[in-house]
Amino acid sequence: MDVFAALADPVRRQLLLRLATGPARVVDLAATHDISRPGVSKHLRLLGEAGLVRAERRGRERHYRLEAAALQPVVELVAALRGPGQAGSRSPRFTDQVLAGLDLEVRRTTAERTTRDRGAARPGRDTHHRAEEDSA
Amino acid sequence: MDVFAALADPVRRQLLLRLATGPARVVDLAATHDISRPGVSKHLRLLGEAGLVRAERRGRERHYRLEAAALQPVVELVAALRGPGQAGSRSPRFTDQVLAGLDLEVRRTTAERTTRDRGAARPGRDTHHRAEEDSA
DNA sequence: CGAAATGGTAACCTATTGGTTACCTGTTCG
DNA sequence: CGAACAGGTAACCAATAGGTTACCATTTCG
Structure with a gap:
């Protein structure tokens, strides 16, 4: 069974979320999830x-x-569907850690430049994420 | 049918990838996907x-x-499973456009700072963004 | 008008899923 | 040792998924 089919079942998603908080035994999972x-x-x-x-x-x-x-294929699919024209859609993609790092980095450095250049460095539009209503 | 179940079928994933390249009619999709x-x-x-x-x-x-x-729930689940302790799983998330922008922005501004701080580094025109071979 | 094209729906069939109970193996410990 | 516990597997069952063909409605256009 591939990862997409594995994620399709709500019980399995719950189990995964549970396991995200730490390892568990079968009996523990069975006890808290209303299933034999x-x-x-x-x-x-x-x-x-x-x-x-x-x-x-x-x-x-x-x-x-x-x-x-093992979630990698999911991340790749989402990336391919979300940004078909520009960035990648192929290969690994960014992790949340990297995203957080980029975000911080941009905020810090753009703040620096803004202070330094006094408004010459396109201020506001930085990390305000939206782009769903793209080209059209 | 929820989005997870929708993504579970390989044919549907193919259809979505096709639609990511632009709108299409039913006959077009049927013609290219070996299904009635x-x-x-x-x-x-x-x-x-x-x-x-x-x-x-x-x-x-x-x-x-x-x-x-509509992929939002998927992104949130992945975030919850990938980084239970650190980053997000909250709020909209980043699109690829934003990712590309962040990437460029960071490279440019960090190059600037490097130039400014240490003297002679690469000039700022490094627009060759890549970030595929990190993270793992 | 009437034929062709687009596409939705119904009826049907088979394979798969997701759940159960029953049973078996292996491990711990009084 | 032997009872109790953890857990995998088999057999079985009802419901669903995914595909097909056949049919119907709507729109276009010679």
Whole structure:
């Protein structure tokens, strides 16, 4: 099962969100998600096939943990659909950390230049993200 | 049908990628995607339910166009799973246009600062933005 | 007008999903 | 040891998805 199909089920999305807060066992997941234990087991198997989850054996228990790197195809698709004309749509894309870094960097440096140039450096339009109503 | 389920089908993803290059009619989509016309119609109806697509009547034709804004829940989920501790998952998110702008902006202004601080570095015309091989 | 083109819907069929219960294996520990 | 716990798998079942063909409505245009 590919990552898109894996994300299509609401129960699996809930499981992933739960795992985003830290590893968990099957019984824990079953207890908090109103589904039988074999049901959870099956979902975890599918998530494992999609690479979204990894199991770590510890004694008789099995600790499942999230593998966020497997979300890459989703990020790429979204990028391709959101910005068809310009930037990339191919290859890795930016992570949120990088985004935050860019944002900070731009705000700081544009502020510097604005102060230095006294208004000559196109002030306001910087990080105000919108662009959905593009070309038309 | 929610947006996640809508993206689960490979044919629908192909249709969306096609629509990302511009509006298209049902017959056009059917011609290039090895599926019957009613099949395309059904997929488009589901995509419409998910808000990912909008139809515009023009005579007896119907032009379907992509609605990228409907991808928001996907972006939010990915953000929540990727960076539970750090960045966002809140608010609109960045578009590729903005990303390209940020990239350019940072490179230019950091080059300026470097030039200003250290003396002789590369001149500011580095507009060759790339950022593909980072993050992992 | 009437034929052709666009495209939506209905009816139908098969494969897949998502859930269950029942059962089995392996591990811990009183 | 043996009971209890963790968890995977098999068998089964109802519902849904995705595809098709057939049919219908609307619009264009010779």
